[in-house]
Amino acid sequence: MSLLEVQQLTRRFGGLVAVNGVDFAVNEGEILAVIGPNGAGKSTLFKLITAFLRPSSGRVVFQGEVISALKPHVVARKGVVRTFQETTIFREMTALQNVVVAHHLRTRASSLGIFFNFPTARADEAGFRESAAEILDYLGLGAVKDAQARGLPHGYLRALGIALAMAAEPKVLLLDEPFSGMNPEETDRAVRMVQGIRDRGVTVLLVEHDMSAVMRISDRIVVLNFGTKIAEGTPAQIRQNDAVIEAYLGSEDEAL
């Protein structure tokens, strides 16, 4: 069944239509990739789904509820959590502190309770610390959990970004170009990591340039070009789709 539905989603920036009447559904437990040449509207689509941008028209429905009019933190609370392109983390904290802060959604204590350190607040913190350590271990960051985040190497930062999102207990995890800038070996590891996350019961929606990784990892693929959906299907179907090949031939050269 579909967990998340994008319905006739459109976003204009002045005269430019960045996303144009896009329709697709994400099924529970699958890995769905959104691909497309540069400027196809992938990032805008991402921001629309997580409510960082408001659609010009159309809507996003999650578990039967329209989420595209909500605030980003409310969407996160519902279980739709995104990561960011590149390495957006809290730089001036340790890896562990990053992930503990990211457990905020699970807070049971009130602000006053936290201020006065009531038992619920202390229980929260102990639980967060344990869970954060577990998430870091799971994503291969256990050894660097006490290192300052800004000093971590590139590959670790990306994993830390995913750890932050995982701490918010997503039902749908949106990954913004999780494999960009990685060498094949790092990509292999990241692909396994994303599959592992899916195996934990998290539905994954990812935006990506790296075609080979996408073909390997995705259950289904949605292809955008100039803001419009031009194809949708399994990797095998997409590989043979004429519209996709046409859209990609030019831009692949460009990218290289």
Next chain:
Amino acid sequence: MRQTMPASDLGWGQLGLTAARLAGLALLALVYLVALPVWFAGSNYILGVLTNASILSFISLGVWVTFAIGRINISQGAFALIGGYTAAILSTRHGVSFWLCLPLAGLVAAAVGTIIGIAILRLRGVYFAMITLSLTEAVRLAFLNGGAFTQGASGIVNIPRPDALEIFGLTIIPAFRGADPLPYYFLAATLLILGLLAVWRLTTSRLGWVFRSMRQNEELAASIGINVAKYRVIAYGFSCFLGGVGGAFFAAFHQNIYPATYSVTDSVNFMLYCFLGGLDFVFGPVVGAFLLVISFELLHDLQQYQALIYGILMISCILWLPNGILSLTFRRGQAPEGEEEAAAPVPDPSGKPRGSPT
């Protein structure tokens, strides 16, 4: 590779409270609460300066909290003014006890700050700084043109001194009388210590970490479900509360308040105390305020050069000590980043040099 860790490992809550540091703090409190008042008991002037510095520090603590969420706040003068007028009006016209005026002034300032904050806290960086600066001026003008309610430029004078604080007929604090500066000194010192404890608790609790996460990246904070709008209003309201209480204290201390009591200069000063002392340290605004207030008094003799010397001092501090004066003393003892980074085993999967720009 999991190790069990002591609770202090996260670096909050028990933030580096070693026995040595506790002893240092106790000594500092002893000097502040006992040695200084005994030493200067005869000198109303010096006690006055210290009282002044204490409450200016107290008010600046609020600005420091707004720095914690990544906002440059130049509106603290406005809330000191609101608090001061609240206390002045309540005590002169309605006979409300000073001891009730003090928290009420803070609450009124916090309420006004919350309402204004909801609107202006969307702004960031220099835009927020500019609008808060204008807010100081707007509030001053509002009190200037407040008609009979605020008594315009003539202000409110003859504000009563703090009366006795009695609970069930038991006198907790006797009424402040005459020109004795000691009660004011002790009240100011108590307020400052309470304010410091509150801010210290705030920043070391998980709330402080939520604030820090917002300062470092608001979008990321929102993406993990932090209600950014709510927490920045909490921080700003807290800041305004301190401003209001401080303003109420000064109203009773000077026994008068005018629209010109707090101008843009004062708002800027509150911010500069934080900068000078150091934004990474709860003690920052205290060090900054005491240093500037006292040096201001010392430079009094050089009347005509005062502003010049003051300015040069300021600029050199910003140039050579961008992290504040306290960054000097704590560089050796605290520096958690450098040490931990070096200590952590960091296998490098990407082959890039560590700390390379990303």
